[in-house]
Amino acid sequence: MPKCTVNGKQIEVKPGTSIIEAFKEAGENIAHYCWHPGLSVAGVCRLCMVEIEGNPRLQIACNTMVQEGMVVSNQSDKVKDAVRWGLDFHLINHPLDCPICDQAGECGLQEQYMEFGKYEPEMAERKVKKRKVVDLGPKVVLDSERCILCSRCVRFTDEVTKTRELGIFNRGDRSEIGTFKDRPLDNNYSLNTVDICPVGALTSRDFRFRQRVWYLKNKETICTGCSTGCNVKAYYNEDGLFRVKPVHNEDINGYWMCDEGRDIYKFANPEFRLKTARKGTQDHWDDINVVEAAKSVGSIVKTSVDTDGAGSVAVVLTGQHSNEEYDAILEWINGDLKVDQVYHWVNNPEKFDDFDGLLLRGDRNPNTKGLLERLDARKLNKTWQDFETKLKAGTVKVVIVVGPENPAVYSDMGEKVQLINGVDKVVWMSACPVGELNTMTGTTWQIPLKTFVEKPGTYVNFQGRAQTVKPVTFLVKQALSVVEAVQLMAGEASKVELVEPEHHPKKNYFVYSRGPL
């Protein structure tokens, strides 16, 4: 293990470590744009300048490997001067867009200039004009003038997705990022280019102009879009979630996440949610208090078991909930009430084992593994066929569905609703309204559930890796987690408190529209 000295700190690094990585390990700041730990080294921004003892010329830290005994620093006046000028070179043709730029607040150029900049601009010449608001594809918009040509986005499409839609066209200061005429940037990972773009050159069509980033808070959680369980940060404020971005986890998602996963925040936002409990049949529905609803559902289930036996109740579970939620409902249903008709609703059986080669899995449920582990442990390995048989036989009087949180990946929703339509009493718990329930002939309760950002929980991804998350924010007051709903249903001394979503609108608050789903 080579030892080296970085800005006076002695550290030991793995063989093959670059100086820039050594700086990161030593916790020392170093300016850089083009280097990204998930991509190859380009060495073009020339900001990561360092002085290596015994070497008269400055070197770039990203393409220089640590050698035993190396003494490196970026503290000398020579390095500082080089970085200041390097930043000025980046800025001479950069437009003065900050006030209207989507990246303002998290812009590498602003941040690094504040830290390393020269503050005395010398450029008096006319700037190079380039294209603005260019559609690179359905999800990404380019502003060429803001691009600092770090080539991260190009390397991403070359090396990660291998789709190679992006290129740098032209030369010198006429260089521009672009796509080939007939090949837009349209792959399921395209929004990662927006994340890695250090400036506001690449923006997400979904997010741009929706919110100034300094109004957003963020917390780490996981993506529930599929069984990979990518680590993400959810960005939110009083009005709800605005975006999710990947968080590095070498064992799960590396630095990336898929575009489809980025859309999950939408299903958590209030405008898409079931906001109160409802009870009704066919076209007549009444809003009811969720606590009352859960309690009455609880006694109905209990009565059914008591009078018609455990065989009169069936439970349908999707792979969209947490271990804690499964444990709670199974303990009540199977442990207390001895109901063993518990079924696993597989949303897309034919694509369940697909994999796109990068991250996205055909199993679009975050916790199928967790659910199966629990069903197996209780020997509740009933087939779906068995459920259908029981339904036909008419022995099932009450069905509880813990429906999907993300209805977009449940294309068979209508089919399943039809299947249980006719059962006397249906309890449908879900985060989103299920329009198909309007056709129900029996008595139906809809209980609003919390989404993955509103409750703590553990999810087991396809690899069997359990990840526990904490709530990010609260968005719908009446929503319950399955744990809370079961507590009410089982008549336990209730710990359930309905949580008021935060709301304190500010003066001069940025006006936004989150746009269509």
Next chain:
Amino acid sequence: MEVKILTEHYDKPEFQGLDGYKKHGGYETLAKALKLKPEEIKNQVKEAGLRGRGGAGFPTGVKWGFLPENGETRYLLCNADEGEPGTFKDRLMMERAPHQLIEGMLISAFAIHSPKSYIYIRGEYFESLRIVEKAIKEAYSAGLLGKNILGSGFSHDMDVYSGAGAYICGEETGMISSLEGKKGQPKLKPPFPAIEGYLGKPTIVNNVESLAAVKYIIRDGVQAYRKYGTEKSPGTKLFSVSGNVMKPGTYEVPLGYPLKDLIEVECGGLKPGRKLKAVIPGGSSAPVLTAEEAQRATMDYECLAQMGSMLGSGAVIVIDDSNCMVDLLHVIMHFYHHESCGQCTPCREGTGWLDKIVSGIHAGTGRLQDVQLIEQVSQHMMGRTICALSDAAAMPALSFVEKFREEFEFYVREGRSRVKEVVANA
């Protein structure tokens, strides 16, 4: 005095064809070389002290020595891009003596165990392209290329590749990218081409003149070659002289030859009534010499380096007192701005910035601080990029402003060229 070694038979049209070339001893050296051990050839080239003629002056034998020892396929790439403004010697070598280049390449390829070589010719040189292609065909027909050359057991294939006319494709890694069918952009080093070059294989890139010179080292021997030139710059060199001289052209002289003599004797001096103002000794990227410096300069790597300039590609650009330095720098900066490949920020932005500053001065809208700004910008472009194009732009800018500062300052103050006026009034 001119010494014609490489250019010995350039005045004979028949030297271009295989038969004519053979009449003057063509391919005899190849036959001799194929009987030697590759190691011996390498050593002779090293001992002869041949320095690369493409600009950097790196010892050719030493470069060959960087190739890995394993049996991996290695390529030889002849750099005939000749993009440096002012340079036109490789063209002469290809058009007058294509077989001399092929022979030099074959000997070099044999020395480095290369089964395949390419000659990368700049796109504008269609005549060179045609002539070299024809010569390669002739060589194939005569069994000088292909399998088992002259019964030696050594096989080698050679091909020509025409560039599309970008200066940056003359830079060795840019050339490799271009040859690979990619955008002609230099690659980060390390890895160096000798380890990872064309198609990821070890590759040696040498200039036309360097490769041709190899033949003469093997033909005449190390001592004979070292008879010419200086201790650190042995041999002869072709200089392409342009600018304000009576007889511009390509001249072969021993290295160490006085620049003054090259201008006065070989090129017939300046035009009548004109005074020498400056000389760019090694192509447009070399720092300019004042007339006084030019009087003292000898044409070798060490003297010019000591004077803060360089021998470069051997393009001598002579500037007399009728020329405005602002005007010249304007043209040079425009060229480098146009040719920057755009990868590295200091070069991409710096060349454009310099071009704009100098254009501003040239248009009469310059600011007084611009002269100093040219220096600052240039200084921060040097040694900070993937390839030397950035330096190539910075060095002339810096030297022009340093050595002809009052001319730039006058232009800024008055909004016009002092020189033009002097000339007009003369």
